[in-house]
Amino acid sequence: MxxxxxxxxxxxxxxxxxxxxxxxxxxxxxxxxxxxxxxxxxxxxxxxxxxxxxxxxxxxxxxxxxxxxxxxxxxxxxxxxxxxxxxxxxxxxxxxxxxxxxxxxxxxxxxxxxxxxxxxxxxxxxxxxxxxxxxxxxxxxxxxxTGHLMAKEARRLIRDGVIGEIRVVIAEYPQEWLMDLVEGESKQASWRTDPARSGISNCVGDIGSHIENMVAYLTGLKITKLCANLDIVGEGRTLDTNAEILVKFSNGASGCYWCSQVAAGYDNALKVRVFGTLGAIEFEQEKSNYLTLTLKGEPPRLISRGNGYIHDNVKAYNRLPSGHPEGYHEAxxxxxxxxxxxxxxxxxxxxxxxxxxxxxxIEMGIDGVRFIEKCVESSQNGAVWVEL
Ligand SMILES: NC(=O)c1ccc[n+]([C@@H]2O[C@H](COP(=O)([O-])OP(=O)(O)OC[C@H]3O[C@@H](n4cnc5c(N)ncnc54)[C@H](O)[C@@H]3O)[C@@H](O)[C@H]2O)c1
Known part of the structure; x- marks a missing residue:
């Protein structure tokens, strides 16, 4: 392609x-x-x-x-x-x-x-x-x-019904870069933690939004309601740096999301696990040349980009042979x-x-903004369930 x-x-x-x-x-x-x-x-x-x-x-x-x-x-x-x-x-x-x-x-x-x-x-x-x-x-x-080839393959497998009806989604995006007050030395930290330049949320807006979008892209599921707890970690900060979010999807499935900028040992560890009636799929952005597919009763399989068994429509995105990692730029x-x-x-x-x-x-963009607004609304009201 x-x-x-x-x-x-x-x-x-x-x-x-x-x-x-x-x-x-x-x-x-x-x-x-x-x-x-x-x-x-x-x-x-x-x-x-x-x-x-x-x-x-x-x-x-x-x-x-x-x-x-x-x-x-x-x-x-x-x-x-x-x-x-x-x-x-x-x-x-x-x-x-x-x-x-x-x-x-x-x-x-x-x-x-x-x-x-x-x-x-x-x-x-x-x-x-x-x-x-x-x-x-x-x-x-x-x-x-969503541009990673293996995210496209995970999406294709899920949409082809390989893991069956989706029951549970567990997704996280931890980072450690805001553990200290680095706003003075990092322009990226400075504007992200400033509501005048970032908006109503820092952590959910910056990386929780990637979780919401990635799950939507992979599964096609719509969130119907959510319950969020946003924490502000770091003296003097006014925006969130950590959040736990429970979600319910239109097909009755449940989800649990965690995003954090104060998680020691993590860089950009976006990971999505989707569990269905027939099996499970796991995608990690830091290991984006691979995904793990587990069918019920069988050992996990590591699926690797660039191989013949990848679906033709997805394989067409290949730029490099397997074993030569593609990454952020390629996505x-x-x-x-x-x-x-x-x-x-x-x-x-x-x-x-x-x-x-x-x-x-643009519809995905709108869904993303609405997700952020609803997380803030839920948290400000004491982590209550809110409809989307
Ligand atoms: N999709 C992703 O994975 C991803 C990753 C990083 C950032 N982002 C998004 O990209 C945007 C920028 O983030 P960043 O980390 O690159 O920020 P940054 O601070 O590194 O860069 C922002 C740039 O915009 C310039 N700028 C600011 N206001 C401007 C204006 N009014 N007119 C012209 N230039 C202006 C700044 O001088 C700077 O060069 C944010 O919305 C962020 O959420 C997305």
Whole structure:
């Protein structure tokens, strides 16, 4: 599939980016992932609120100086007027700015790839959905872990009924990086723990949202109600750094989620276990080239990426032979490949149904924001069950 995608995209897309300035995290990952596909060129940007830093990044990346902007509003307006306007925009700024940046680009008719969580409120997320629909814009939310080939294989096995009817989902995402008050030395910690830049939640918003999305992606189950306890660990902090969340799904199954930024010994240990009537599947993002499938009464099997037994539709995402690990960049590149296929089809005048493409769309973004809001609501009311 990778070659077919490369041929179809024919390497002539352009894009603009907001965020991704000096010392930033995810904007740089987006550029690397896009470069992996080799099909889109960066032509415009507002990489920082500090114009000098934005210029520094833009010049380094070969962006023409008159296309490096002071604000994303100016960028949307000026780029929207150009004949050679970019094919899509990438939003990689801290959470509170997602809504404003996406709205500015959608108003100019740009397709958008936005980081998660989509917005800080469900109302904002729904507004973006309506605007995207009105202006015919394609919209992806970069829940990067759904791009892992073995997550796709786990999803395929679950949807083919291999583990039967789902009964229980246990998922966790522990990290240790906020055990100490590192806000002064880490810009990533500084904005994530600040409600003015992060929104109503830190830990659930930042990584609990990945659990919610990954479970939804793998199982297709909808949460009907949840009960959450959010803890604020660290003197002077006002947002959560740890949370336990019980969920109930529409098919009657139960789930138990744990996310933490104060868990010694853990880096980015997202792990999802799905238990069904016939067996179980386990996926870990730090071991993303493998998954474990256990059928009732049989020993666990380790399934490895790149082998002949992987389903053809999934195998098609392979970039490297088995044993040469694929990772975070490849996962995001897989989302971009699908997003660019949809853009290519739209450009060719074809009818595009986003659900036919395997990238997280705006509905997943809305579900994610609603999940965060409901976790905060439940916890603030004494960890009570709340309906979604
Ligand atoms: N999908 C994932 O796995 C994943 C991983 C990390 C971060 N994220 C998300 O990506 C976003 C950014 O996170 P990060 O860790 O890269 O943050 P960061 O602090 O490392 O980078 C943010 C960048 O945006 C710039 N910026 C801030 N406000 C701006 C504005 N108004 N205009 C232009 N530039 C501006 C900053 O100068 C910086 O360069 C967040 O929403 C976060 O939740 C997602």
């Amino acid at each position: 990778v070659e077919a995608i490369e041929a179809k995209k024919a390497g002539n897309f352009t894009y603009g980016m907001v965020g991704g300035g000096p010392g930033s995290f995810i904007g740089v990952v987006h550029r690397a992932a896009i470069n992996l596909g080799g099909s889109a060129r960066l032509t415009a940007g507002c990489f920082s609120q500090d114009y000098a830093k934005s210029l520094e990044t833009g010049r380094l990346l070969g962006v023409a100086e008159d296309r490096i902007y002071q604000t994303y509003e100016e960028m949307a307006r000026c780029e929207g007027e150009r004949e050679d306007r970019p094919d899509f925009m990438v939003v990689t700024v801290p959470n509170v700015s997602h809504y404003g940046a996406c709205r500015a680009f959608l108003e100019q008719g740009f397709h958008v790839m936005c980081e998660k969580p989509l917005t800080c409120t469900t109302a904002e997320a729904r507004e973006l959905e309506a605007l995207a629909r009105k202006n015919g814009c394609l919209f992806a939310v970069s829940y990067v872990y 995001l590149a897989n989302l971009y490949d699908q997003f660019l296929l949809a853009i290519a089809a739209r450009r060719a005048g074809e009818e595009v149904c986003e659900a036919d493409y395997d990238y997280p769309g």
